[in-house]
Amino acid sequence: MTGHIQGSAAGGVAASAAVEISDLSKVFNHGKPNEVHALDGIGLSIETGSFVSLIGPSGCGKSTLLRLIGALTAPTDGTVLVNGKSADQARLDRDYGMAFQTSGLFGWRTVTQNIELPLQLMGWNKLDRKNRAAEMLELIKLPEFGDHYPHELSGGMQQRVAIGRALSFQPSLLLMDEPFGALDEMTREHMQTEVLDIWKKTGKTVVFVTHSIPEAVFLSNRVIVMSPRPGRIAADIEIDLGARTFDTRESQRFFELITQVREVLRFDEDSR
Amino acid sequence: MIAKALRSAAPAVLLGAGGLVLWELILLVVNPDGFVLPRPTEILGSLIENFTEILAAAGTTGFIVITGLVGGIALGVVWALLVSQFRIADEMLTPLAVALNAIPIIALAPIFNAWYGLLSPTSNQAIVVLLVFFPVFVNTSKGLTSVGAIELELMHSYAASKWEITKTVRIPNAMPLFFTSLKIASSLAVIGAIVAEYFGGRQDSLGQFIVQNAASSRYTEAWAAVVAASTMGILLYFVSGGFERVATPWRRDVDVVG
Numbered sequence: 428m429t430g431h432i433q434g435s436a437a438g439g440v441a442a443s444a445a446v447e448i449s450d451l452s453k454v455f456n457h458g459k460p461n462e463v464h465a466l467d468g469i470g471l472s473i474e475t476g477s478f479v480s481l482i483g484p485s486g487c488g489k490s491t492l493l494r495l496i497g498a499l500t501a502p503t504d505g506t507v508l509v510n511g512k513s514a515d516q517a518r519l520d521r522d523y524g525m526a527f528q529t530s531g532l533f534g535w536r537t538v539t540q541n542i543e544l545p546l547q548l549m550g551w552n553k554l555d556r557k558n559r560a561a562e563m564l565e566l567i568k569l570p571e572f573g574d575h576y577p578h579e580l581s582g583g584m585q586q587r588v589a590i591g592r593a594l595s596f597q598p599s600l601l602l603m604d605e606p607f608g609a610l611d612e613m614t615r616e617h618m619q620t621e622v623l624d625i626w627k628k629t630g631k632t633v634v635f636v637t638h639s640i641p642e643a644v645f646l647s648n649r650v651i652v653m654s655p656r657p658g659r660i661a662a663d664i665e666i667d668l669g670a671r672t673f674d675t676r677e678s679q680r681f682f683e684l685i686t687q688v689r690e691v692l693r694f695d696e697d698s699r
Numbered sequence: 700m701i702a703k704a705l706r707s708a709a710p711a712v713l714l715g716a717g718g719l720v721l722w723e724l725i726l727l728v729v730n731p732d733g734f735v736l737p738r739p740t741e742i743l744g745s746l747i748e749n750f751t752e753i754l755a756a757a758g759t760t761g762f763i764v765i766t767g768l769v770g771g772i773a774l775g776v777v778w779a780l781l782v783s784q785f786r787i788a789d790e791m792l793t794p795l796a797v798a799l800n801a802i803p804i805i806a807l808a809p810i811f812n813a814w815y816g817l818l819s820p821t822s823n824q825a826i827v828v829l830l831v832f833f834p835v836f837v838n839t840s841k842g843l844t845s846v847g848a849i850e851l852e853l854m855h856s857y858a859a860s861k862w863e864i865t866k867t868v869r870i871p872n873a874m875p876l877f878f879t880s881l882k883i884a885s886s887l888a889v890i891g892a893i894v895a896e897y898f899g900g901r902q903d904s905l906g907q908f909i910v911q912n913a914a915s916s917r918y919t920e921a922w923a924a925v926v927a928a929s930t931m932g933i934l935l936y937f938v939s940g941g942f943e944r945v946a947t948p949w950r951r952d953v954d955v956v957g
Contacts, residue, residue, distance in 0.1 A: 499852050518858055525856045531849040535871040535949045544867065545857045576949050 444508075445600055445632040446473035446496055451505035453491055453658075464657035465491045469505070471651065471660065475599075478626055478633045480643035480650045482688065488658025489636045490604055496634060497523050497602045510599060517600075521549065524593030524631075526606045530585040532577040532592075539564070539573035542592045549596060563591040566625060583614040587621065594629060601626075601633045608638065616676075619645055623671055640692075644668070644684045645676065652691045662691040737919040746923040753908065757927045760905040763820055763892040764931065767827020768884060774828060775835025775884075776877070782836075783843035783869060784861065793840075800833040805894050812899035823895040823904075830891040831884040838880035842873025875950065878943035885935035893928055 451469040456462050466488040473479050481489040494500045495507055498514035509517035517523065532541050542560040543551075551559070564570045567587040577585055586606055593601060606622075607615045623646060626633055637643050643650045644666055652662040666684055668675055675681055719739045726738045737745075746753065778796060781788040804826060811822030846868055854864045896906020905924050912920040943950075 497856060499855065518856060521858055523856050525853060527849050527852075529847075529849055531847070531853050533850070533868065533871070535874070535947070537949075548857050548859050548863055548867070 444472045445475040445477075445510060446471070446634070447506075447508040447511075448472070448496070449506055451492075451495065451507060452503050453488070453495060453500070454503045457503065466495070467657035467659055469658070469660060471663075473632060473634065475632055476630050477649060478623075478635065478647045480635045480637055480647040481653060482637055482640065482643045482650060482692075483653030483658075483661070484655055484692065485638075486658075487653040487655040489653050491658065492653075493602055493604055493634060493636050496600075497525060521545070521596060522599050524596070524598040524601045526586070526589045526593045526601070526603045528605045528608045530577065530582075530589040532585055532588055534577055537574050537576055538569065538580070538588050541577065541588060542595050545592065545596045559595055563595050566594070566628065567591040568621070581614075583610055583618055586610065586618060590622065590625065594625070594631070597629075599632060601631045603633065604636045605638065606635075607642070615642070620671070622646065640685050640688050641676070641681075644681060644688060645671065650684075650688055652688055654692075662688075664688060664691075735918075737922055741919050742922045742926060745919045746926060749920060749923060752903075753905070753924055753927050756903055756905045756908045756924065757931060759820075759901050759903050760889075760892050760896065760928070761931060763823045763827060763896075763900070763904070764888045764935070767824045767892060768831055768888045768935075770824065770828040771831025771884065771888070772835050772881070775832045775880070776839055778832070778836045779840035779843055779873075780865070782840050784865065796833060796836050799829065802829075804829045805891070808895045808898040811895075817899040818901060820900050823892055823900040826895040827888050827891045830887045834880045834883045834887065835877070838876040838883075839873050842876035843869045846872050874947050875943075878939060878947070881939040881942070882936055885939050886932050889928055889932040889935065 448469055448471040451466060451471075452464070453466040454462060454464055469492065481492060483489050491500065495502055496509065496514060498507075498518040501515075507514040510522055512520070512522075532538075533544070536544065539557075539560045542563050543556045546556045546559060560573065561570075564573055567590060569584060569587060569591075572580065572584065572588075577588065580588065590601075590603075590606070607618050610618060619642060622633075635643070635646060637646075645668075647666050650662075650664045650666060651660055652664065653659065654661040664684070664687060668678070668680060668684070723738045723740060726736060730736060778792060782792050783789075807829070808822065808826055811825050812819075815821040815825070843865070850868055851864070854868060859867070893904075893906040893909070896904040897910050900906070905928050908924045909921045912918070912924070
């Protein structure tokens with residue numbers, strides 16, 4: 428297994444792994460004619476503090492894998508441990524911040540109220556909520572938009588608010604399912620830089636599902652390439668691009684890594 | 700803001716005034732005795748002449764309308780909340796609501812009169828409650844249940860309880876549809892109250908005023924009461940719109956009529 432950049436000085440294997448998946452399978456419509464083996468025999472360990480992307484063609488189970496990590500669906504077989512606990516326990520402990528392709532902002536709440544929602548559910552008092560929301564607005568660079576309603580914001584701004592809301596209660600994991608999939612290319616690149624910036628500032632473990640090879644390579648320190656029917660891990664590629672700058676996207680190494688990911692996807696396509 | 704409201708109301712006011720003038724002029728030519736259809740000025744004259752009596756009747760009917768509305772809204776909202784919270788409630792109560800609505804409710808008025816007494820307002824209130832309940836129930840339950848999968852998954856990831864999801868997501872989501880149903884219900888309540896009054900209830904009501912005057916061929920007086928009833932319906936409609944604006948501040952751009 429590659430990509431274990433950080434050491435395990437913090438303790439044993441279980442302590443340094445944010446996510447520990449073993450022999451994980453997911454079958455939809457089990458035993459029926461339309462049975463689908465979404466995932467089969469997945470084993471994966473995600474280091475605390477790393478940025479891991481899941482990439483692959485439609486139907487490879489990358490979103491299902493993310494949903495299993497986030498306890499939004501239950502495995503058919505195998506285990507998912509998050510911070511050493513079951514995924515559902517991690518959910519109850521509010522270890523997850525989530526962001527999806529659509530922002531999922533509540534139209535009847537202002538930006539600030541949206542960011543405060545998880546805090547409100549966790550019983551934070553008004554002042555603490557207000558302070559944290561203000562911090563989050565700084566982090567997502569929308570300090571002057573707190574009193575706006577979501578429909579008054581652009582798509583990229585809405586996604587930033589969704590990320591701010593996901594991080595407001597300082598969950599240890601950030602799970603993102605194609606959060607920039609609906610954005611135009613320029614906004615998308617800008618958001619990628621923003622997300623890396625947020626990741627550096629907060630040190631969260633990020634699991635990021637995407638269709639875009641350049642996006643996966645630019646953001647991650649590890650790219651998991653998946654193949655479909657049944658969904659399995661085709662390759663686990665360490666990304667050694669160092670600190671990302673504007674020039675990273677034009678660097679030789681960036682293109683080499685993109686090619687490497689693409690070759691896996693192509694080989695996988697040819698072999699079927 | 701008031702100037703803006705006046706300007707946006709101007710086309711409707713012009714149309715209404717034009718229609719009334721046309722009505723007046725045509726009847727002056729074709730039907731000067733005003734027996735079948737009185738002229739607007741005659742109706743206005745009768746309204747002024749019988750003002751005290753019509754106002755008292757409107758008070759009686761208004762009480763039926765308001766209490767029936769409140770009862771019907773409460774029943775519809777509670778029913779919708781139960782149906783959205785519990786599968787068993789959905790399976791039992793939704794068909795029951797549909798069945799209740801399939802009854803021609805106005806046809807129950809004489810039966811209710813037999814139950815509650817011919818002169819009791821309770822039977823009229825019961826008619827209004829039944830009429831109001833269904834649109835409120837249908838729209839509110841639609842609003843409570845039409846929440847996106849992503850919104851629900853987010854709440855799940857925050858480990859929110861069922862009631863917290865209802866309070867913070869389902870109820871606000873249902874607000875616009877609830878207020879739409881309120882506008883429908885307020886007109887229905889006036890219609891229901893007056894028709895129910897044709898069959899019984901207190902004798903100093905708008906419904907009885909219309910029935911008794913029409914029976915003695917005093918059509919102008921009957922029309923004056925119809926105007927009073929319409930005014931009540933319009934007032935209730937705008938009051939509903941006002942509540943909507945206060946309760947859904949995120950939709951400030953929504954027109955009252957919308």
